Amino acid sequence: MINRLGFNNEGHEAAEKRLAARKGRAGIVGVNIGANKDSADRVSDYERGVVRFAPFATYLTVNISSPNTPGLxxxxxxxxxxxLLSRVMAARTxxxxxxxxxxxxxxDLVEAELEDIAAEVTDKAIDGVIVSNTTIARPGLRSAAVAGETGGLSGKPLFERSTIVLAKMRKLLGPDRAIxxxxxxxxAETALEKVRAGADLVQLYTGMIYAGPSLPGRILSGMIGFADMQRLKSLRELRDTSLDQWASKPL
Ligand SMILES: Cc1cc2nc3c(=O)[nH]c(=O)nc-3n(C[C@H](O)[C@H](O)[C@H](O)COP(=O)(O)O)c2cc1C
Incomplete structure (x- = not known):
């Protein structure tokens, strides 16, 4: 999937109304925060997002990786x-x-950039990192016309690169920070591979566009079946078991 949506949405107030209406219902609610493309002070957009959505969120995501907002x-x-991270953490307090x-x-980051990010995440005591957003590269696309489309590429062609970056980030952050x-x-197999490469948790989007809303349930069943077959007490036992293999691949 290649998308060039940008952060088209109805704004903070409308989102807050919807979140308030579902408050108290079961489930994990992650709220991803971005900045307006025409904002004079983008950092303050993130601060305002944190303050407004903290009461409704199981966790907040500071999204600085969309390729569809110029300069983000x-x-x-x-x-x-x-x-950014200092001010976001102060806003949470x-x-x-x-x-x-x-x-x-x-x-789409190189090793030195990953090192800088890991250092800041550690220094500012950010709870965790999500790896990754969509890519501006076009790995494995057969059609030049399709590859030429503007936007961020997600789904199957992104798996390899995002998993390499995940493993490198795990190496840089050490075992304790959430990824x-x-x-x-x-x-289930691709979800398990993320865990083997260093992930504590797994998200997906494009897979569901193709396979429909039953996909997460099927993945969970597959993961539970695998854990039972391997007699794992927890999927945690699988974490990092392919870390070196993934982290040693070139970017
Ligand atoms: C149509 C579309 C819209 C997206 N919008 C956002 C967004 O607003 N914020 C964000 O953090 N990521 C956004 N993403 C990125 C996804 O959350 C995810 O990081 C990326 O697509 C890679 O995962 P996937 O291969 O499972 O889709 C979007 C992806 C797609 C396909």
């Missing part, structure tokens, strides 16, 4: 990231609830 990914650079905060990164693996998960 520049916030991944060390100095900008340091300032000031908010009426303090959910965990995850930083969501792009797959959510995302990118090309469309089966």
């Amino acid at each position: 990914r520049n916030m991944q650079a060390r100095q900008q990231l340091g300032e 000031a908010a009426s609830a303090q959910p965990p905060i995850f930083l969501k990164i792009a797959p 959510i693996g995302v990118g090309g998960v469309d089966s």
Whole structure:
């Protein structure tokens, strides 16, 4: 899937209304926060998002990796990231609830950039990292016409690169910080591989566009079946079992 949506949405107030209406219902609610493309002070957009949505979120995501908001990914650079994360963490302290905060990164980063991000995440005590958003690269697309479409690529072609970046991030962050693996998960096997490469949790989007809303249930059944067959007490036992193999692949 290639998308170039940008953050088209009805804004904070409308989202808050919907979240307030479902409050108290079961389930994990992650709220991803972005910045307006025409904002004079993008960091303050994130601060306002944190304060407004903290009371409704099981966790918050600071998304600085969408390729569809011009310049957004520049916030991944060390100095900008340091300032953003400091102010986001201060906004959480000031908010009426303090959910965990995850930083969501792009797959199109080089080793030095990953090192900078890991250093800032550790320094600012961010709860975890989500690896990854869509890619501006076009790995494995057969049609040049399709590959030429503007936007971020997700789904199967993203699996390899996003899993390599995930494993490298796990190496840089050490064993204790939470990492959510995302990118090309469309089966129990691909979800399990994210865990083997270092993920504590797994997300998916494009897989569900193709396979429908029953996909997560099928993946969970497949994962439980695998855990039973292997006599695992927890999927945690699987974490990092292919870490070296994935982390040693070139970017
Ligand atoms: C249509 C579409 C819209 C997306 N919008 C957002 C977004 O607003 N915020 C965000 O953090 N990620 C967004 N993503 C990225 C996905 O959350 C996910 O990180 C990425 O697609 C890789 O996972 P997948 O291969 O399972 O889709 C979007 C992806 C798609 C396909």
